[in-house]
Amino acid sequence: MNKENVPEYIKVSDWLRYQVTSHKLIPGQKIYSENELCRMFCLSRQTIRHSINILINEEILESHRGSGTYVCDPEKIRRMRCAHIAVITTYVDTYIFPNTIRGIEDVLSKNGYTVQISFTNNEPEREGHVLEDILKRHDVSGIIIEATKSSLPNMNRPLFRELQRRNIPLIFINSYYSWIKAPHVTMNDARAGYRATKYLISKGHRIIGGIFKADDGQGNKRYSGYCRAMSEAGLAYDTPHVIWIDTEDVRHIEDIGSKLKERLRDCTGVLCYNDEVARALIRILDEFGIKVPDDLSIVSIDNSDLAKYGGIKLTSFPHPMEKLGETAATNLIRLIHDPGFDASYEFDESIIERESVKDINKPSSGAHR
Amino acid sequence: MNKENVPEYIKVSDWLRYQVTSHKLIPGQKIYSENELCRMFCLSRQTIRHSINILINEEILESHRGSGTYVCDPEKIRRMRCAHIAVITTYVDTYIFPNTIRGIEDVLSKNGYTVQISFTNNEPEREGHVLEDILKRHDVSGIIIEATKSSLPNMNRPLFRELQRRNIPLIFINSYYSWIKAPHVTMNDARAGYRATKYLISKGHRIIGGIFKADDGQGNKRYSGYCRAMSEAGLAYDTPHVIWIDTEDVRHIEDIGSKLKERLRDCTGVLCYNDEVARALIRILDEFGIKVPDDLSIVSIDNSDLAKYGGIKLTSFPHPMEKLGETAATNLIRLIHDPGFDASYEFDESIIERESVKDINKPSSGAHR
DNA sequence: AATTATTTGTGCGTATGTATC
């Protein structure tokens, strides 16, 4: 287990690499001359040159004839290369993702960046694979990332630390990790949840359920808004009417149809995590003969095409989608050139009123005013 | 301009590199020993070793102690690395693209590949940039690509030739270039156009218009199917009722609203390039008080969400979308391991009948049977 | 402005070790 068999030139290159990674030698700094190293290690100049050459090939050092050998500036290298941005998102839905990615791609490509998109499928393990792949590439100028299962502990922290060590700018979209100091561009999920619940309350609803996604940050934030609104109105919010689902449930929501129906039985209104969930809920309720909005009012979030088309048009709080992508990309570019820039942004919430909520203040039907 | 100042070791490494790229030395083959090269070039063994080391760093050669120096097998290297697939598509719509990419991503990630997605925005110049970026990376195991403006001449042919020279497998989806010998996974656009037109004819229509996209292969294929069906029925097909639009028109289709209305005035039926066009056409016609299907029947292609939801539900020929992505990815993986595999696939066309076509054989309304 | 010392780049010769065939 000793280092008897390790060649001298490897020992020296390892030592030099350590000097750089441990910041004993900093970028741009001139390192010891070949002859100094010869004396330090009692080795021939040829051997020392061999060691240095290895690090030059690794783009850790660069040498200038007549001047000396220097530690590479990684920033400079990154700018020299064809700039490349990695986008990491959880999974491909048909409404938020295409619009957001279009916004991102529009801005980045206009600024000469190439874009790589990867998917984690909301699995931390795959997030790890993707990050490792990005770390292997040495030409990534920045990263736009959506947190994967952001509510759960994450074992990829060392990978994020490595990204930060390399000074690769990072912006979160939609949801983010609280344990990493990085800007995030999001809609205001908590306020959307709050306002959506308040809206139901204003329409006379008192027993209000909620369906939230447990394994992402947006679901938790929307839930916290729901809780705040309910508690401010003196209503119970820690009840069986709050139903937690995960990504897998969303895909096969019919499997939990009877559970949903049972848990929401006493409710007059329900806040749905997003339009997809709302649409699925309406389908399920329809099978049980429960009509929206007459028997149950629904408010949802995202205001996607699913809210606009289809049978009952949904009252929904818009997700900024394309604008969010554009903002994230614009801010990332600025962040690349100005590391001090505060790239975070939160979009204000708003409401699009349609026909999925019944005003039960008045005895008969009718909606606004 | 002579090579007086070029160092010997560079001359030798250049010579060796040329021997490999010109296939005078083939992958796996043992090259001359260091001592042979010393004699050949009248140089010292150290200088020869320097030359060889350069090529080892470039992963063109590999040496085995006691055995010799060999030409690298690029296939083997590619397999050793974290396998990476590049997907190049034209632009991000909200219905075909997300589904196709989901199919691709599903299959590839399950097989341990990472996926990079790039967009050309249907501009050949950007296609060129993307291809150059891919060529710069040396770890791309395969490419899934949608042809950009496939009906126009393309100046990126040298880049495609370089891909083929490097034996990087390539599969086209949706539309392809006829000037490059590569497999393609597509829906059968010509037959869909043919069957869609025949369908209108079978419903009694005789003056049938068509709106096609000029700058992609799918538009042209769908048009050719339209022509064949019309000509078989003895109907005129080379008329003002055929309207060509490009990608830009699709985005701002309202700008050509009056043109569309004017050109389709005498028609009782029209074949639309896709659901997006059909949906836009219905909006435009509505402004002029023309009702679908009573005043004009519409058949479209793709059967996206746009066909299913919204006012008048569209009779449409499905695009395989997710299945197409899955097939392309599956075939690409097979092609990577078995270069002889015929990876082409064409999906059969089918029809989803809804309410956008009126049967004018019968005097009064009614649709199927 | 010219000189000098320093530093890296190129190249040769030699010796020994070790893996492969």
Added chain:
DNA sequence: AGATACATACGCACAAATAAT
């Protein structure tokens, strides 16, 4: 066991670029 081939390591010499004097 021996021949061959690559790996490691030392020595020296000179060229070319740079920086300091």
